[in-house]
Amino acid sequence: MLNETLIPMIGVVTDIRQDTPDVKTFRVVGTDGKKLFEHIPGQCAMLSVPGVGEGMFSITSSPTNKEFMEFSIKKCGCLTSWLHMMDVGQQITVRGPYGNGFPVEDPEKLKGKDLLFIAGGIGLAPLRSVINYVRDNRANYGKVQIVYGSRSMNDLVDYNEIINEWMKDDGIEVNLTIDREQEGWDGHVGFIPNYVKELKPDLSKTVVMCGPPIMIKFTLAGLKELGFNETQVFTTMELRMKCAVGKCGRCNIGNKYVCKDGPVFRFDQLDELPNEY
Amino acid sequence: MQEAVIKRAKELLADGTVNRIVGWKSGEFAYDTTPAVFTSAEEIDAGFIYNDFCAPNLSKYLIKESRKEGKLLVFLKPCDTYSFNQLIKEHRIIRDNVYIIAVPCRGKVDIDTVKATGIKGIIGMESDGETVTVKTLYGDTSIPKSETHGDKCKTCKSKKHVIYDEIIGEDGEVNDDGARFELVEKLEMMTADERYDFWRGELSKCIRCNACRNVCPACSCENCVFDNPDSGIAQRAATDSFEENMFHLIRSFHVAGRCTDCGECTRVCPQNIPLHLINRKYIKDINEFYGDYQAGSDLETRAPLNAYTFDDCEPNIVYKRGGNE
Amino acid sequence: MFKLPIDKLNDFFAAVSAAQTLYLPVDGEDGRASYKAWSEGTVLSKALNTVRSAKDFFFPQTVNICDFNRNGLNIEVIDNRTESEDFVVFGVRACDARSFAILDKVFLAEPVDTYYATRREHGTVVTMACTQPEENCFCNVFGIDATAPEGDAACWMTEDALYIKANNEKGEKFIESVKSLLTECGTEAVEAQQSATKAVMEKLPFAGISTDYFRKNTLLEIFNSEKWAKLSESCLACGTCTFVCPTCQCYDIKDYDTGHGIKRYRTWDSCMYSDFTKMAHGNSRNTQLQRFRQRFMHKLVYFPDNNNGEFGCVGCGRCLSRCPISMNIVKVIKTFGEE
Numbered sequence: 001m002l003n004e005t006l007i008p009m010i011g012v013v014t015d016i017r018q019d020t021p022d023v024k025t026f027r028v029v030g031t032d033g034k035k036l037f038e039h040i041p042g043q044c045a046m047l048s049v050p051g052v053g054e055g056m057f058s059i060t061s062s063p064t065n066k067e068f069m070e071f072s073i074k075k076c077g078c079l080t081s082w083l084h085m086m087d088v089g090q091q092i093t094v095r096g097p098y099g100n101g102f103p104v105e106d107p108e109k110l111k112g113k114d115l116l117f118i119a120g121g122i123g124l125a126p127l128r129s130v131i132n133y134v135r136d137n138r139a140n141y142g143k144v145q146i147v148y149g150s151r152s153m154n155d156l157v158d159y160n161e162i163i164n165e166w167m168k169d170d171g172i173e174v175n176l177t178i179d180r181e182q183e184g185w186d187g188h189v190g191f192i193p194n195y196v197k198e199l200k201p202d203l204s205k206t207v208v209m210c211g212p213p214i215m216i217k218f219t220l221a222g223l224k225e226l227g228f229n230e231t232q233v234f235t236t237m238e239l240r241m242k243c244a245v246g247k248c249g250r251c252n253i254g255n256k257y258v259c260k261d262g263p264v265f266r267f268d269q270l271d272e273l274p275n276e277y
Numbered sequence: 278m279q280e281a282v283i284k285r286a287k288e289l290l291a292d293g294t295v296n297r298i299v300g301w302k303s304g305e306f307a308y309d310t311t312p313a314v315f316t317s318a319e320e321i322d323a324g325f326i327y328n329d330f331c332a333p334n335l336s337k338y339l340i341k342e343s344r345k346e347g348k349l350l351v352f353l354k355p356c357d358t359y360s361f362n363q364l365i366k367e368h369r370i371i372r373d374n375v376y377i378i379a380v381p382c383r384g385k386v387d388i389d390t391v392k393a394t395g396i397k398g399i400i401g402m403e404s405d406g407e408t409v410t411v412k413t414l415y416g417d418t419s420i421p422k423s424e425t426h427g428d429k430c431k432t433c434k435s436k437k438h439v440i441y442d443e444i445i446g447e448d449g450e451v452n453d454d455g456a457r458f459e460l461v462e463k464l465e466m467m468t469a470d471e472r473y474d475f476w477r478g479e480l481s482k483c484i485r486c487n488a489c490r491n492v493c494p495a496c497s498c499e500n501c502v503f504d505n506p507d508s509g510i511a512q513r514a515a516t517d518s519f520e521e522n523m524f525h526l527i528r529s530f531h532v533a534g535r536c537t538d539c540g541e542c543t544r545v546c547p548q549n550i551p552l553h554l555i556n557r558k559y560i561k562d563i564n565e566f567y568g569d570y571q572a573g574s575d576l577e578t579r580a581p582l583n584a585y586t587f588d589d590c591e592p593n594i595v596y597k598r599g600g601n602e
Numbered sequence: 603m604f605k606l607p608i609d610k611l612n613d614f615f616a617a618v619s620a621a622q623t624l625y626l627p628v629d630g631e632d633g634r635a636s637y638k639a640w641s642e643g644t645v646l647s648k649a650l651n652t653v654r655s656a657k658d659f660f661f662p663q664t665v666n667i668c669d670f671n672r673n674g675l676n677i678e679v680i681d682n683r684t685e686s687e688d689f690v691v692f693g694v695r696a697c698d699a700r701s702f703a704i705l706d707k708v709f710l711a712e713p714v715d716t717y718y719a720t721r722r723e724h725g726t727v728v729t730m731a732c733t734q735p736e737e738n739c740f741c742n743v744f745g746i747d748a749t750a751p752e753g754d755a756a757c758w759m760t761e762d763a764l765y766i767k768a769n770n771e772k773g774e775k776f777i778e779s780v781k782s783l784l785t786e787c788g789t790e791a792v793e794a795q796q797s798a799t800k801a802v803m804e805k806l807p808f809a810g811i812s813t814d815y816f817r818k819n820t821l822l823e824i825f826n827s828e829k830w831a832k833l834s835e836s837c838l839a840c841g842t843c844t845f846v847c848p849t850c851q852c853y854d855i856k857d858y859d860t861g862h863g864i865k866r867y868r869t870w871d872s873c874m875y876s877d878f879t880k881m882a883h884g885n886s887r888n889t890q891l892q893r894f895r896q897r898f899m900h901k902l903v904y905f906p907d908n909n910n911g912e913f914g915c916v917g918c919g920r921c922l923s924r925c926p927i928s929m930n931i932v933k934v935i936k937t938f939g940e941e
Contacts, residue, residue: 051857078882254821305936414806492926
């Protein structure tokens with residue numbers, strides 16, 4: 001009988017990291033202890049707890065990691081609450097990879113470019129995959145600047161990795177910000193859109209952005225003010241999904257399905273689509 | 278009738294009594310009328326109608342419409358006024374925002390009933406109240422209007438309006454001959470097994486399209502339990518026939534004592550399930566246990582299932598009569 | 603072209619039925635037709651079409667995707683797919699036959715939906731030409747010829763005979779299996795019927811409606827039109843139109859805990875429902891206007907955009923006859939065509 005994409009594989013959770021009060025990062029491998037499948041940065045997988053539900057999550061680990069996949073998941077609904085209650089050793093179901101991913105190997109798009117990553121809150125999850133891919137293939141990319149912000153210091157996902165690895169890399173500039181003053185924080189305070197404008201990034205950079213819709217809206221406006229063109233800015237979308245293969249009919253924006261034609265879109269593409277996301 | 282209705286609609290719109298009208302809009306053929314909101318005399322001229330084909334109950338739309346800015350005019354048929362009253366009682370319609378003109382009804386033509394007689398390709402219909410003249414692709418024909426009524430109108434409970442601000446034409450009478458319970462009585466006479474088979478047969482046709490729920494003026498919850506993924510009953514699937522059976526039973530219990538028997542559930546069911554019979558069974562039981570009660574007939578009476586008196590029958594009477602004797 | 607005397611129709615059904623399950627439109631007690639499995643005594647309906655569409659055979663309302671057992675930390679995935687048995691659907695009209703081609707574009711696109719593919723593979727579609735179209739019919743708007751339906755084999759029924767012709771290999775195989783009952787014949791009777799029906803088709807109320815608007819205007823122009831507000835204002839948000847529609851294919855996936863294992867189901871879903879796009883943190887289509895627009899944009903704009911201009915409607919007329927408030931795709935097409 002033919003392989004059926006809707007029938008999932010079994011994944012085993014081998015490590016759980018509490019990133020922030022409401023974000024945990026789960027390490028997942030197959031029952032044979034090996035990585036379940038290969039992916040492109042920005043692609044997603046359907047994770048499920050049978051009886052609870054199934055949902056689409058971006059794969060936050062880089063494809064250059066050959067041992068396991070990681071998912072950073074914010075607790076906000078039924079399924080994610082259940083995932084947050086799991087212990088190491090718990091099995092879940094996994095299917096994927098789904099979606100187009102970021103065009104990391106396209107010389108017209110990301111390859112060889114100076115990159116500016118802008119992330120808000122849990123929006124770092126899909127970008128972490130690209131950032132680490134770029135770090136592992138450093139020669140193929142230009143300068144890297146990362147602007148990352150969250151509500152507070154405690155809400156910065158992957159804080160340890162940012163401090164201990166990214167910030168120590170040559171050619172990577174990391175700019176962190178939090179929404180409000182906080183004891184113990186001597187970094188920048190303020191919202192991302194304003195921070196980006198203050199930083200005045202070089203207009204030659206290609207931008208990869210992910211975060212809450214309101215942040216995206218104002219940051220995009222800010223980038224345009226600075227002189228960036230929409231063809232330079234990539235983002236990744238999230239809508240309700242069930243099948244992840246463009247058949248169940250709910251994650252469309254106009255004639256594009258986020259699960260299949262996305263989740264990565266360039267803003268000039270979104271301009272041609274209805275503002276229904 | 279149509280002229281009188283349109284004249285009043287335009288007058289009330291022109292003198293500023295109301296800023297919009299909830300009524301019926303003509304369709305492609307005589308029978309496919311759509312509830313609509315009209316805001317100008319031009320819109321009225323372009324498609325407002327009131328005739329023997331205007332079956333949809335407009336009361337439910339007033340939940341949403343009466344919450345909008347300004348006063349609206351609505352045309353209500355006798356059975357729609359019962360739904361209106363019931364919704365007022367449940368604080369779902371803002372009465373002050375609604376001006377009601379009562380329009381008479383002598384039963385509506387049901388297209389499915391007409392088509393069930395074998396008439397095909399209906400491109401036009403006209404009713405003079407006695408006879409329905411039908412124009413079809415394959416020639417013209419006519420049919421007595423009384424034979425065109427759907428379940429909703431075959432056993433009409435009342436041709437009398439129970440609430441209005443003004444009335445066009447003459448009001449009718451309440452019909453309490455009990456004819457509407459005849460089919461229920463037939464079901465009661467069945468053995469439990471026969472009845473079970475009957476309902477399983479009917480309910481297994483259900484495709485869970487929710488038309489009955491969404492058209493029902495008594496189903497006015499902002500969020501329905503069947504749409505709540507955490508309720509455990511929102512499967513929307515015939516995982517087994519449990520789901521379909523329970524959907525209709527839960528829904529009918531929820532509207533018990535509040536259902537005015539407007540018959541919209543059966544009218545809209547794409548699978549032709551006689552859903553109104555479940556509701557009528559409850560109405561009949563309520564009448565027998567607690568005395569005659571018609572939901573929506575007035576604004577004061579407390580619903581029997583919401584009130585308790587010392588003389589109320591004990592619930593076990595239901596059990597005793599439940600086919601075990 | 604082959605011919606079967608009409609009084610041999612029952613023998614024909616019996617012969618087909620002996621080898622595989624035969625489904626055909628049968629009148630119910632309420633006079634409405636639905637597909638039923640043939641058994642001795644079953645009479646073919648004379649109704650123009652069934653209330654529910656024929657998509658049920660390939661895309662049923664409920665499909666069990668797989669089962670799970672959860673045991674402590676462990677999960678077992680049970681693939682309980684079985685090979686379908688061969689079956690024949692007889693009496694499918696041209697509109698529904700075309701709907702299969704539309705559904706194929708969704709379900710047979712990579713990655714292939716194996717539940718649908720298996721049923722398609724095992725099902726033989728025998729269509730029936732229309733002779734008495736209803737006022738709601740508008741298949742001709744989408745270039746469908748109701749007098750020469752697609753499907754594996756096509757039939758024409760006259761007062762005294764059933765004519766049958768294969769459209770492909772599967773159809774030839776089907777005819778081969780009942781050949782002992784058939785005689786080879788000319789096409790005159792069928793052609794006479796076709797031209798008589800075509801004369802009626804030309805006079806259908808919707809024969810002349812134009813879908814040009816949806817070709818001439820851009821996706822965004824149509825999407826942003828102010829007309830959607832008025833068109834959708836009375837929509838009850840039920841799923842009737844989507845469930846009786848032969849081309850609506852949206853689905854939901856749900857888990858059902860039976861108490862002794864979990865069943866994962868796929869069920870029909872409707873873009874008209876408020877929870878269709880609801881996520882834990884928001885909903886991309888919050889209003890009924892958006893949901894109503896989605897359905898018609900999908901059929902008239904998005905699907906054609908992705909499928910070489912082919913509309914996602916076959917003009918079967920079911921939504922016209924079943925919508926509780928008589929709002930439908932024809933009214934939408936006509937409203938946009940007015941300017």
